[in-house]
Amino acid sequence: MKRAFPILAVLTAVLLSYALYQALEVAPTEATMGDVQRIFYYHVPSAWTAFLLFLTNFVASVVYLIRRNTKADIVALVSAEVGVVFCTVVLVTGPIWARPVWGIWWTWDLRLTLTLVLWLIYVSYLMLRRFSSSGQTPLMAAVLAVFGALDVPLVYFSIWYFRTQHPSPVIGGGGSLDPRMGRVLLINWAAFLCFAVLVCWSRYRVERLQREVEETQALEGLLESRGAR
Amino acid sequence: MTTSSLTRATLAKDLRLEWRSKDAINSMLFFALLVVVIFSFSFNPTAEESRQIAGGLVWVAFLFAAVVALNQTWARELRNQVLDAYRVSPAPANSLFLAKAFGNFIFVAVLEALMTPLFIVFYNLRALGPTWQLPVVAALGTWALVVNGTFFAAMSIRTRSREIMLPLLLFPISIPAVLAMVEATSAILSGEYSARPWIALLATYDVVFTTGCLLLFETVLDAE
Numbered sequence: 102m103k104r105a106f107p108i109l110a111v112l113t114a115v116l117l118s119y120a121l122y123q124a125l126e127v128a129p130t131e132a133t134m135g136d137v138q139r140i141f142y143y144h145v146p147s148a149w150t151a152f153l154l155f156l157t158n159f160v161a162s163v164v165y166l167i168r169r170n171t172k173a174d175i176v177a178l179v180s181a182e183v184g185v186v187f188c189t190v191v192l193v194t195g196p197i198w199a200r201p202v203w204g205i206w207w208t209w210d211l212r213l214t215l216t217l218v219l220w221l222i223y224v225s226y227l228m229l230r231r232f233s234s235s236g237q238t239p240l241m242a243a244v245l246a247v248f249g250a251l252d253v254p255l256v257y258f259s260i261w262y263f264r265t266q267h268p269s270p271v272i273g274g275g276g277s278l279d280p281r282m283g284r285v286l287l288i289n290w291a292a293f294l295c296f297a298v299l300v301c302w303s304r305y306r307v308e309r310l311q312r313e314v315e316e317t318q319a320l321e322g323l324l325e326s327r328g329a330r
Numbered sequence: 331m332t333t334s335s336l337t338r339a340t341l342a343k344d345l346r347l348e349w350r351s352k353d354a355i356n357s358m359l360f361f362a363l364l365v366v367v368i369f370s371f372s373f374n375p376t377a378e379e380s381r382q383i384a385g386g387l388v389w390v391a392f393l394f395a396a397v398v399a400l401n402q403t404w405a406r407e408l409r410n411q412v413l414d415a416y417r418v419s420p421a422p423a424n425s426l427f428l429a430k431a432f433g434n435f436i437f438v439a440v441l442e443a444l445m446t447p448l449f450i451v452f453y454n455l456r457a458l459g460p461t462w463q464l465p466v467v468a469a470l471g472t473w474a475l476v477v478n479g480t481f482f483a484a485m486s487i488r489t490r491s492r493e494i495m496l497p498l499l500l501f502p503i504s505i506p507a508v509l510a511m512v513e514a515t516s517a518i519l520s521g522e523y524s525a526r527p528w529i530a531l532l533a534t535y536d537v538v539f540t541t542g543c544l545l546l547f548e549t550v551l552d553a554e
Binding site for chain 1: 478485488489490491495498499501502503505506507509510513527528531534535538539542546549550553
């Protein structure tokens, strides 16, 4: 397993630079939007990766609630952290693209709002992890993750109703995608996914080491206090 | 003792404590009053405008005021290790949870009943839609806030800086409920569209999260 890590790192580096070349040079320029459309190759793969990481967090949280397994807790933690980073990329690149194309930075559209609410839920998840006392953190966080997952369909329907009453600018959906663009998109997604797995993996290793160090220190402290007596 | 008698006993104790101290209701009332006054003179709306914004203002005021009461829910039980006593007692955790949630529901409902006349006075409100739906929205909306609020308050007492933690956990999860309350209230006040889909959404939210809280509360209470 340990040898796989540098291989994955090299693969990620190669894929990321190849994907960058593809997105900036090879992919055809969009007819109406021009070059600004190229941000799409970062925006969409980031969104897919973020949602996948949030899903991973939910599954790991449920596993933790059932099994009380430390590994599941670490997976939940790192997938939420990296997921929030990718989700932030989505929320930042979206308005950069929307301003020249739609003429506005932001609209309360279904997908935008859902992404924002997910981001808010997961930021509160990370805040809870940071603020709660160590022993109970995994359990509280897992419970909150389950509540967040229960919330997602409700958020979806509430915004769906909201949208039907307050029509906002139409999204450039419905059109067909140039197959060359689709290919570049998939290459970018593969690169981003590798990158996400790489970051999660290293974060996982750091977190495990950190917990081992804390345990050892606690144990040493205990032994010392006994020895002193 | 059965679950319902335990719930009743805890609820009666909380209500008696609140009746004698009036801590929660006084702080909530004054807080909501301040919000109403500040909003009213910062916007100074006409009757027509206030119909459109009142739904949002009313619920924002109630949401913030409810957090004041919710924060006190469990803090009282920390003194003299009452919560630990609950944990080791064979009493079902959910009866305790329900008692706390009902107690908070009553506090916030009393607050709403007292504040509504003030809103009507300050904002010149008159509903153009079916008025009988307003109490339904208020009841469902209040339950949506307090059921999750009571649950998250039990989680946030385990954290550092617990007072600030509760709204940070509660508000993101409550977004669909708040949207539904605000939209349903605006629909009834303006009479322009039907509030029914929003009421249905609120009811669904209540059912989903009441179930979630009852399933997971014991886990949270016993966490160590």
